[in-house]
Amino acid sequence: MLTLHLLEQSRALRILWLLEILGADYTLQTYPRDPQTLLAPEALKRIHPLGKSPLLQDGSLTLAESGAITDYLIRSYGQGRLMPAEGTAQYWQYQRWLHYAEASLMPLLLLSLIFRKIETAPAPFFVKPISRKISAKVKASFIAPQTALHLSHIEQELSGKDWLMGELSGADIMMSYPLQAAESRFGLTGYPNLQAYLQRIAAHPAYRRAVAKAGEAVLRVD
């Protein structure tokens, strides 16, 4: 029996999308955010010590990490769909995307969010210009050029393709959230392939069903 533990408005929406694509028989357990901190509630720590979402239970297996869960569900229930044939060069590029989404792209969005919080936090009038200046410096020297480098790379990878591996795969499921976060944070002007890709995701019937059940994902520190 599959159970998805999902923190509301979180990256766990990806796994719900995947379960809907697979047509899997699953139970959805949703958790509200702590109203003060907006973090995951303590209840998730009873499932797994880090108390993070998503968490997947399948019988006695409790699995954390979006990339590992995506890989697990597709390998276990995909019947060969949603991934390239194992052992091929394509398969390893697919695995690369599964890691890349959270390991390389997402940290830039996390940084961007934290510095936005620093800029907009309530502060005395003589602090505001300094906190804005610090934030501007980190953005100009690191976050902005790195984000542009990454988005240009993905834009290029999507050239002439609807999905990263040609057909819809776990790579697209993993990449959806950081790219949606990038769109909400920076907009995607100048990246037409990325814009069309996100529209394709938003219109995907299984994605629509996932959103109807759990709401859209929002870029938050969790």
Place this chain on the structure above:
Amino acid sequence: MLTLHLLEQSRALRILWLLEILGADYTLQTYPRDPQTLLAPEALKRIHPLGKSPLLQDGSLTLAESGAITDYLIRSYGQGRLMPAEGTAQYWQYQRWLHYAEASLMPLLLLSLIFRKIETAPAPFFVKPISRKISAKVKASFIAPQTALHLSHIEQELSGKDWLMGELSGADIMMSYPLQAAESRFGLTGYPNLQAYLQRIAAHPAYRRAVAKAGEAVLRVD
């Protein structure tokens, strides 16, 4: 023919350790950091558009992402060593560690490093107290409690074991760098299992050979 493209003093040391464990026939191509930015040099972009290290070439395959490279090398050249039997629950917990190291643990170290840079950056006397206060707030409210949560979790997972999966595996190879970074950044007082684990890694013969070839890894923004 295997070629590892390695940025000096970087997380790519892990992959060199793995190649040494495997006794693989490989070429090591090292790249100095840009002396101004300490980032990877432009030359790496000729291998892969993001210009990040590590990059692995195996014939016509060029693979990025430490987690994917570790998985690839062990699956291709491990002859069943360094990973649990595929499809078992242990295998999926192993995969979880491969993702966790860079997706969940490493971003905390990156944040910690960036706020340290903000604190120590040259600044006028009236800016210093404010930048220190901003940094202290992010550390107290987010970085410190999250890091403690993660380190306690790993400390617990190492209880009664030499290696995360019992035997040395790709999970240890991936976890080595963020834990070494945590030790250099915070020390590991109060985490005796983690301390012993890092000593075990530092003393591992193949790890010593890797360090002799490429030097120790250092926590840097790259």
